[in-house]
Amino acid sequence: MLKRFTTLSPHKNMLSLSFLLPLFVMMVIYATMGVYPFGNSTLLTVDLGQQYVDFFSYYRTTLLSDPSAIFFSFTKSFGGEMLGLWAYYLMSPFNLIFLFFPQSQLPLAVTILILLKVSASGLTFAHLLVSRFAGKGLLVPSFALSYALMGYVIVNQLNVMWLDGLVFLPLIILGLEKMLSDESGLYYSFFLGVMLISNYYIGFMICIFLVFYYLFAFSRQEIAGLNDLKAHLKHFFAQSARFIGYSLLGAGFAAVLLLPTFFSLLGSKASYANNLIDWSFAYDPFEVVSKFYIGAFNFDQMPSGHPNLFIGTVALTAYIYYFFHPAFSIKERFTSFALTALFFLAMNVQFLNKIWHAGQYPIWYPYRFSFTVCFFFLLNGFRALRSYRPFPFSLACCLLIANAATAIYVLKKDFEFLEPVQVLITAVISVLVLVLLMLRDQPRKWLTYALLFVVTAEMTANAAIDLFRLGYVKQDEFADYQTNLNTMLADVRTSEDTFYRIEKTFQRSKNDSFQANYAGINHFSSTFEKEIPALFGSLGFPDGNGFIVYSTGTLFTDALFGVKYFIQDKKLPETFYDLNDGIYRLNRNSTRPDLTQYSIYSETDRSTTFENPYALSLAFGVSESVLDLELIEDQPILMQEQLLDAFNNQESIEPYFSLRPFDSNVFQNVTSAADDAQNTTYYRSVDGAISRIEFQFTPTSENPYYLILDAGIDDDNATLYVNNVKLDYYTTYRNDQVINIASNQQGENITFTIELLEDSIRVQDLKLYELNKALFEETISGRQEEGMTITSFSQTHITGSVTIADEDEVLLTTIPYSEGWAVTIDGEAAETETTLKGLLAVPISAGKHTVELTYRTPYLMTGLSLTGASIVGALLLKKYRKNK
Template sequence: MLRTESIRKTQKLLLLSFLLPFSIMAIIYVFMGVYPFGNNTLLTIDLGQQYVDFYSYYRHTLLEEPHAIFYSFVKGIGGEMVGVWGYYLNSPFNLLLLLFPQRYLPVGVTLLILLKISSSGLSFAYLLIKKFDGQGYLVPTFAVSYALMGYTIANQLNVMWLDGLILLPLIVLGVEKLIDGEKGFFYTVTLAIMLFSHYYIAYMICLFICFYFLFALSKQEQTKGKNFSERFIFYCKKTISFAFHSILGACLVAFSLLPNFVSLLGGKASYTSDAIDWSLEYPFPEVLSKFYIGSFNFDQLPSGHPNLFIGTIALVGFLFYFFNRQFSLKERMVALAVTVFFFLSMNVQILNKAWHGFQNPIWYPYRFSFVVCFFFILNGFRSIQKNKSFPLSFACLLLILQTGSALYVLEQDFEFVIPFQVLTTVLFLIFVLVLFLVRESAYKWMPYVLLLTAVVEMSTNAAIDLTRLSYVKMAPFNDYQLVLNDMLANVRPKKDEFYRIEKVFQRSKNDSFQANYPSASHFSSTFEKEVPELYSYLGFPEGNGFVSYSTGTLFTDAFFGIRYLFENKPLSDEFQNSSSVYKINANSTRPDLSHYQKIADHYRTTGYLNENALSFIFAAPEEILDVRLKENNPISNQENILKALSLNVYESPFYTEEGIRTTITENISSPLQGSLNKTYTKDDSDKSASIESQFVPETNDSYYLILDSRIDDEDAKLRLNGEDLSYYKTYRSDQIINVASNQNDQTIRFGFELLKDTLTIRDMKLYRFNQEQFEEVVAERKKEGITLTSFSQTNIEGTIKIAQDNPILLITIPFSEGWDVLVDGEKVNTFPVLGSLLGASIEPGDHHIQLKYKTPYLAEGMWISVGAFSVVLLLVIRNRKNRS
């Protein structure tokens, strides 16, 4: 009977620890007007620009195209997908998204976030009950503090990271079981699940667990009364057991970890910095600002301070822990050392980078701060639970420290902490201290008041933080999906066909994942670095982890097999002010689309057919191997590729430099003549200033300018013929800008409106593209393109006829060891072409070509996992025999 009552109480506490965070966040979402309670969604920043598109791909892959798990052509010009799955999609929670149709994915994402946040409260409560004798309403009080801590609220839009918050308490429970002498199966399995679900956050948890293991050893009581030798043997045994079960957990999911590790070497890890910098990110006292209610805003996302808000009850409990003599001095000293190291890690650059895999995080700084908050909240609970009495002297000390902290924060005038937040935090502290001072009187209402206090405080913090961000609305999001579906209705590749589709507008660089079509743009943290490098050489916007095919030329359209291109139309007057229509903005100006055949005229887009699009597999002369691409020389690089493809038979260049007839300046001092870099300075800084270059095309060919990579959109506005020029504004290499096409004898005006007092422009040159000569080369290359007989994401077959002077099989997909190329059934060696594309040698004649993709090291990883599973099985069998 007593056992049944105990189980019921435990279940009640666990249920409450789950339902409270769920209800709090659901109510906040309702008041925010999140669909279906309004027209808002949670799609903002990376959740709106990356993850929702990947979730669309997730549904399509599992329901319709399983081969795309391993490789997909919707990813840029093609790419392995194991990295995308390992970083974004492996969470078991994602299966929930299969229940939601495409247009309701934002609703599925909202529910996903709610379940993950609530599950983190549940798992933390489970840890408190199972290991730390958690009883009564103190358990959900701290579970709410953990589930709704500042880190969770600030990073809930990084949905895949939330798995770490759920599994961390369970992994810690596994460590505690190991030290207590129980079997390591629980620890091994929970660690394996975390490593599979999200290896990046798992890496941070693994680092933390090493420190926690030392802390847990310091507080265990099994070595009391033992001599040095016995203690040493005990510590060695536990350390060996901990290491063994950690390695076993990693081996269980080697089928995922090993391919992901190889993928990382070409993606995220390729940007790893080995620079050792011991400097501080910010003055140490500034971290105090992050312990205040609502200490977060948008500016804290790209670069800010660690999110450490855990609520007053948990924070007071943690601070009291160091003065609480219920815990041994040794344990508290170890905890203090760990805490100091955590604060150093959240400030010293080299330590911070170590927690992030020796990378400087791009946005979302201090991503590991959730483990720090966990450590604070856990020991705060242990301290409050073990000691009913609370010293008045300590309460006074806290009030003095809080006063000094408040004065400092107010003096610093942080944008994310206003006086109201400081006052509210101080009032909560005073109230909580009063509760703790009278707590030893054992008032029956005390547990309820403490729980209510935590609920109110954590709810207030969440509401303030979330309302400081802007979100994508549901109706425009769905409208854009309709635009894409309407645009692609009759142009998607049919079965056993392949070509690429692009457009001069985008909602995100992963639109192709959302609408399932092969494109040439992509953005992800695991993107292979070779593709952005190639794009930078060819004059496209690119950066760490992204490429945007927004500044294509007639040549690159052909080279990458872009058969269909689309441009957006201006909104009609009746939709100009509509809140349910997605207002499409162009990210490219392409007058040269006029050389293509118009094939579709939809209500929001216009489609063009590129007859010059090459097959993605075609024969090329051996000279292509000699082409060396140079940084910030996109026209020269395209010229050299074209020369190689044409066997250098043309005397005249494909890109001919043309003179700019006139340069007109307004309110500008004349720059020094003859200098490669010209600096233009305003005569009067209070007046507008501009530079305009004019020329008159003598043919209907396309004309291109180079946009200097050093010109930022904060430096100048670009104009073409008096109108704002559309271009992708985030770039780090020179871009190619198309300024004229089919405009013979018309005056073309290209210029800059200065937004600052000075503007430096690298010597600006204009190039005319030889259309006739280019089309002759394309016609020759098309003769030796592949005729597909079968196409899937991982297996491609077709026939090709090779001439004597074209011994290179050029495949415009990224070079990867995973691709096997078979010619007439025989495997041939592959090699990179232009530094990043897939190539192979081939003899003249008619051939059957087959491309087969196998994820590198997947088989080896699976064998390791099978071996690890066998070890676990043997250990389970042995344990059962020992018990019987």
């Protein structure tokens, strides 16, 4: 026992150090940055602050109080399936940590989560080195630290769900190595299944890498008795069959999630896939050398940039040395060189890059699979330094020349993310590393400590430079916003067995509804069904691939989507924030004068809540003409007009929205030229002078007035004003918006102003519409009479009663259409249909009916059956192997 303990103890120490060292480094950096609780900053930035933290709040709320929301939730836009979102964002086993933190402390939980994942990746990589590659001594934590703090981890730690790939990849590779050594493949299958459940997206990239790694691992095998080509081929096909079989078994373990997720993807991420085959380079291939320098990152590298390949000078030098190391066969080194060339091509050639990203070019965060390439470099670099062979002097000289050449190159290219001091530091470290490696064949114990020190110093400096170049949400601002939002929602939250929606004129993120747990409409996620943005874009809302913003509603859209309460922020004076340090300034993105058509329900010191008397039920009767409607692009008022006509059985003689002319146009330092009947280009007359176009009118009634805002106008080319007050609107959109610029302002002069920020701007002729409120009220009143009275409500099961008039034949819901919804009317199964390419509708007869809607995730039971069968198969395999 004593002998066994003394044998294992050094390994355990190295494993512990491999976990604790990256933990310590990152904690020091976070403390220096002032990350809470060390200061007032957080790690919430970009998507981590605008998406993921809200999903984490939903995660803890769902698991602690509303498990049905795992499958469907009305906090996602105006409703949506959730299993796909769970599979992409929330299935990491590390996320359980959120159950132990209150909502106000989510930023702290996120910090701990990142620390745990980064440290765990160092641990699992060290475990692989020790268990399979004879790792020992301080070389293990040196390479484990390089793995845990590689450039990919530092710049993508905000994409916290991707970090699971770095944690589980070494364990998957360990299982694959075991399997190729004729040990059981269940270890490999298990961790592959865990990875696919934890994050199928990164798991997909790992699966591609596994194919290449299998070829590499096979090339290392030297098996006695295989002396001819036929025997080699037979062995290769036998091993390949095991590899494929156990890989499929791993996918089978995850089928309960993968199968329904695949169905969900057909309407979200996969639906945006582009079939274009493009063999062009994304950048000059030699530019990739810039990413091996310390701190080679800035914000501009997020939306589009080079692959993040920084692994530290020791690891990079060791990997180059690997190709000249006589301990490895020519066959293995040739295979590795071919794979390295293929990896670099995949990180540049558009088509190959697209394959790694499941057929879709990534929007932001390019080359998301580069961590697998870094893993390959680090593993073989470690294997090269594992033996104490002298480092070739000739290779050292060649590397010095190469370092000098690349330094001159990157300085001449003048990369924005590389300062001369970074190039100088990297060059100095390179010389130091070469000296240390050339001394390694000498019996000097301090050399291993020196290498560990160099690795620690370099990886720490790289992480600090990268992280300090980003901006982050403040802890007190985050907490202030959540506190105030919950106060605003306190008296309007839905009670049991009721349903309505709530919206706001401001937002912290598009997923505030997840953070505060209410039914809203805004949403942003990579798993968002594409039909919903298309529907909202046609109605005049800002939309894009993966998001919608309910910032340009009308009285009609508020009614249609059952927005019963609308919260408007009060524009407080600047002194309020000066006197109240740490108070979050609400980000107003909506101008809604027509909210004055509603009654005031409540007020706080920072907001006013309006109650909408026209809000419709979740389901209501309409004529069957609604089924024939098609989405109309860039004519949102016409789209709303046609919907209202369908609601009123197309019996309206006069329009709901009437076109109104502007009384006058005033040009200041602007000339214009009509391009065609619909478009006009406005030019700045004198450079440097303020250039404005003013459109003036006087409302002749108290009705709301709406303006169609051309999709070509944004905050880059123009600033918009109403009566010299800057217009609040969401500036990122691809379809024309409907902007409310007047309401209850009869006889007042209204001026809409476009101030040019560029020398010219092309604008589709602005159209002004007046809503006939009386006619609107009459039509909506009829739909309210046929609205469903909800008697029982949960996220996946809704019951109620409805009375349908003789002329109406369709029960229209504002629930996104999905095959998962089953509807019964008076206990009989009803056929479901889709209208407007996104809404669930059900044919119904006149009279009083009991309606029941139930949601079941498509293919969930099929996936569960496959997972069950895979588990049974694994148990049988284990028993068979044991008996054998």
